[in-house]
Amino acid sequence: MLKVLLVDDESWNRDIVRTFGLWDELGMEIAGEAEDGSEALRLAGELSPQIVITDMRMPGADGVKLMNQLHECYPEIKVIVVSGYDDFKYAQNAIRYGAVDYLLKPIDPGELNDVLRKCRKELEENSHAREPYALDIEVSFSLSSYKQLMRVHFNELNPEGVNAVLEGIEKELVQGGSGRPGMLRQAASEMLLLLKELMRSNALEEDVLKAEIPREVLMSGSSTAAYLKQLYGTSLEQLIGQRKFKNKLNLDEVRQYINAHFAEAVTLEGLARAFFVSKEYLSKVFKLEYGCNVTDYILQLRMEKAKEWLAEESIPIKTVAALAGYEDVGYFYRVFKKHYGVAPGEMRKQAAGLKMSNPKG
Structure with missing residues (x-):
């Protein structure tokens, strides 16, 4: 079993992570909990966890200090950052110390378990032998509003809305992604995680998402956006066909x-569209x-x-x-x-x- 250490000064936040995680299914266990960075560093030495999930704002030794120390003392540990909207600037430096991913409050169960699966996969591949992939918190922040819109448009079976969101993302990637393959990979990964969440919540097959992102997809912002448009378009067509097959409103x-x-922004118009x-x-x-x-x-x-x-x-x-x-x-x-x-x-x-x-x- 992989050991996980939870770090947050608020017990209800730890309760949420403890409740939402599919620990047995993922072959993980919560080995310990800490209320600040100092206690977490001590437990990291005692328990030897493979994964640390930490909040950023805590009294005493906060998430930034904890990540700095973990990076120096235990670089093999996978760190997942938990952050609120107001903490993005505060968390930016810590993210550069090689966090696997971050979770935005309030924590989404699907995103939590996807990130835990990602950690397990990287640990199994012994990825610490490679240079850690540092996330850019500004990229995640710029994608957050697009994600909110995408959830609404996809669930309401609105192809025009889905395409408009992806075109907005394409503009961002074309403007900022030139010469930054890391940014393109991060944007593609985050949007694919969202698509996986949307497909699961709508009982769709996820086979289309099992392959790795092709290298040529990350050559430019336009190629990354085209890849996302193809996958989102195919998945939405599948959902529309599934709903249309049911000829009686339930x-x-x-x-x-x-x-x-x-x-979410559920409306009568959106519901009517979603159920034809x-x-x-x-x-x-x-x-x-x-x-x-x-x-x-x-x-x-x-x-x-x-x-x-x-x-x-x-x-x-x-x-x-x-x-x-x-x-x-x-x-x-x-x-x-x-x-x-x-x-x-x-x-x-x-x-x-x-x-x-x-x-x-």
Whole structure:
């Protein structure tokens, strides 16, 4: 079993990684946990982990210091960085010390396990004998908004939207990728990881993604973009054919789809496109079946999950908003207060008061 060390000063973050990881399936185990870099370095010496998953911002010895020391003392250890949007500049130097990959908060289960598989593969190939591949955090940051749009357009079976996203990426690669094969490889790898996630969530065969990225694909930004367009186009055609084959609308499938994607930009128009019906028909039959319209159903899901997450005091309200699908925290506050009659912070205080008055409950 490969040993994994989790490093984060917030226990709920460690809980998320511990819960989402397919440890048995990947042949891994969590050998230890640390709350700061100093403790992590001590445990690294005692436990000899092959993989370290570390947050960047921690009191005392933070992720940057930890990575510097791991790079000097244990260069064979594979490091996975966990970072929030606000930490990109802060994490940039640490990434250059050879991190295998990074995970953006809130952590996506599919991305976590894909990165763990990547670590296992590199360890099995004894890749530490080669020069480590250092990720460029700015590349990941520039791709993040494209990824969010791609999830929506792909799941809603929108070829025009998917193509528009890839054309936007192509412009970025053509402008910045000249003479930078590392940037092209990173962009291709990250977009292929996303495609694998999208294919799995839609029960599509992943054979098209099993081959290594051909060397000629990384010759230019245009060739990299063309490669991505081909793979995304083929996969989307497969999904469209799969959905069209079902000639009858299954409302339970629609509901399950919403439950899985409620934190994304799900719309009635997008759902109608994805299930090959008119939005008027979908709206009518959905309300007849569930007693509310699609928009209200999504809102109710988001608010219920937000209330549940607020009960955990260690999760910042900004993170709760992001998990529930709201990038604008101010807008989240307004929607939450309108729905429950109290602001998120007040709801959290009420939940804390109930815990104190009923500690055994």
